Amino acid sequence: MAPKLRTVPRKRPVQDRSRATVDAILAAAAxxxxxxxxxxxxxxxxxxxxxxxxxxxxxYFPSKEALVGAxxxxxxxxxxxxxxxxxxxxxxxxxxxxxRAVIELIVRAHAIEPALHRVLMEQVPRTGRLxxxxxxxxxxxxxxxxYLDAHRARLRVQDLDLAAFLAASAVEAMAxxxxxxxxxxxxxxxxxxEATAMVVRYLIA
Amino acid sequence: MAPKLRTVPRKRPVQDRSRATVDAILAAAAxxxxxxxxxxxxxxxxxxxxxxxxxxxxxYFPSKEALVGAxxxxxxxxxxxxxxxxxxxxxxxxxxxxxRAVIELIVRAHAIEPALHRVLMEQVPRTGRLxxxxxxxxxxxxxxxxYLDAHRARLRVQDLDLAAFLAASAVEAMAxxxxxxxxxxxxxxxxxxEATAMVVRYLIA
DNA sequence: CCAAAATGCGAGCGTTCGCTCATATTCGCA
DNA sequence: TGCGAATATGAGCGAACGCTCGCATTTTGG
Numbered sequence: 001m002a003p004k005l006r007t008v009p010r011k012r013p014v015q016d017r018s019r020a021t022v023d024a025i026l027a028a029a030a031x032x033x034x035x036x037x038x039x040x041x042x043x044x045x046x047x048x049x050x051x052x053x054x055x056x057x058x059x060y061f062p063s064k065e066a067l068v069g070a071x072x073x074x075x076x077x078x079x080x081x082x083x084x085x086x087x088x089x090x091x092x093x094x095x096x097x098x099x100r101a102v103i104e105l106i107v108r109a110h111a112i113e114p115a116l117h118r119v120l121m122e123q124v125p126r127t128g129r130l131x132x133x134x135x136x137x138x139x140x141x142x143x144x145x146x147y148l149d150a151h152r153a154r155l156r157v158q159d160l161d162l163a164a165f166l167a168a169s170a171v172e173a174m175a176x177x178x179x180x181x182x183x184x185x186x187x188x189x190x191x192x193x194e195a196t197a198m199v200v201r202y203l204i205a
Numbered sequence: 206m207a208p209k210l211r212t213v214p215r216k217r218p219v220q221d222r223s224r225a226t227v228d229a230i231l232a233a234a235a236x237x238x239x240x241x242x243x244x245x246x247x248x249x250x251x252x253x254x255x256x257x258x259x260x261x262x263x264x265y266f267p268s269k270e271a272l273v274g275a276x277x278x279x280x281x282x283x284x285x286x287x288x289x290x291x292x293x294x295x296x297x298x299x300x301x302x303x304x305r306a307v308i309e310l311i312v313r314a315h316a317i318e319p320a321l322h323r324v325l326m327e328q329v330p331r332t333g334r335l336x337x338x339x340x341x342x343x344x345x346x347x348x349x350x351x352y353l354d355a356h357r358a359r360l361r362v363q364d365l366d367l368a369a370f371l372a373a374s375a376v377e378a379m380a381x382x383x384x385x386x387x388x389x390x391x392x393x394x395x396x397x398x399e400a401t402a403m404v405v406r407y408l409i410a
Numbered sequence: 411c412c413a414a415a416a417t418g419c420g421a422g423c424g425t426t427c428g429c430t431c432a433t434a435t436t437c438g439c440a
Numbered sequence: 441t442g443c444g445a446a447t448a449t450g451a452g453c454g455a456a457c458g459c460t461c462g463c464a465t466t467t468t469g470g
Binding site: 417 | 442443444446447448449450451452456459465466467468470
Binding site: 220222247248249259260262263267268269 | 456457458459460461466467468
């Protein structure tokens with residue numbers, strides 16, 4: 001029988017001591033997750049690395065899924081905030097500059113904790129918490145469509161929904177691929193030039 | 206202690222009966238893998254679904270990793286053969302037609318067993334067998350560079366290595382994304398038109 | 411038809427895992 | 441200073457897992 005899945009946090013840390021414990025647990029979870037992958041990450045090992053007892057882990061996280069879910073949420077929220085803020089900022093820039101800025105940002109976002117990002121995106125089972133990731137994607141898509149619509153006059157593409165989907169997929173993949181498989185390209189300004197060129201030349205005539 | 210990893214097949218099936226057993230095991234493994242994900246796929250469950258004893262599984266696959274590895278190898282080989290053959294065939298076509306044909310093929314390759322493809326690509330731990338996947342990527346990259354070089358006269362891109370990487374990343378992502386998240390787009394001819402446009406407009410002036 | 415080889419079987423071993431709970435320690439506050 | 445609440449501990453439970461091994465059954469080839 002599968003272990004029952006509790007998703008509601010058991011207890012909220014109120015003293016500084018327990019907040020430090022929670023931070024240590026999350027940091028250790030990220031470290032073990034990156035090193036061993038999701039299914040070889042054991043809660044006992046996380047506790048050991050965090051320097052706390054296994055009991056303390058379960059004081060604040062009702063299950064392994066909830067523990068990893070908290071990491072997903074934290075990582076996702078950080079990316080969400082950074083990307084959406086930047087999109088707001090470049091809304092007024094001309095198209096080429098805006099595309100370049102967004103690509104640069106997305107590459108940088110991927111490059112911060114690439115290994116953790118990879119594990120969280122690829123290996124964590126799609127349960128509960130991960131709905132937020134999809135929601136982020138939907139939100140991002142909407143912002144892109146809105147931006148394209150505002151610049152519609154200069155665009156050659158007609159179906160903005162389709163264009164946003166294709167451009168977002170391409171950019172995400174180029175950033176992800178470069179960070180994971182071709183890190184040396186990140187220092188090459190030609191990479192950003194070319195990625196920008198692909199998107200811009202696709203969007204405008 | 207981690208279980209010892211044997212990677213050499215234990216026994217090769219020589220009679221029809223045992224070949225059928227092996228086929229049933231592989232089919233069941235694919236089915237369970239898609240339904241439950243890698244780490245929740247148990248060898249006992251695979252045996253049960255295949256309608257054979259757990260002992261029979263270990264007659265032909267020395268470990269769980271080897272079993273899944275066989276699936277990876279089979280899936281990868283099928284894609285490899287299809288894609289490389291098509292690339293050979295379109296080598297003589299003009300650029301736009303060639304790009305369109307390749308994108309169409311890659312989309313179709315993704316659409317055959319998308320769920321299995323996703324699990325095999327995302328969740329299977331990178332051990333031993335998966336080196337072949339990377340080798341396939343390297344091989345594919347080389348073919349693309351060669352093709353671009355043959356059409357160099359018409360291209361605006363200079364760094365063919367970079368262009369091949371970016372184009373391959375983008376195409377793979379658009380195909381993957383469409384199959385997994387936007388299956389309704391697969392029937393829309395505009396999808397293929399637009400994806401082709403992005404790559405072609407990037408490559409040529 | 412029969413012996414040897416190939417194949418199939420499944421109870422259960424040893425281990426790991428997620429997680430609980432009774433107990434101990436530390437903190438905030440009157 | 442003392443007392444209740446908050447926090448920390450870790451031995452160990454029950455379940456699930458990967459996998460072995462001794463034996464039963466089927467097929468092959470002479």
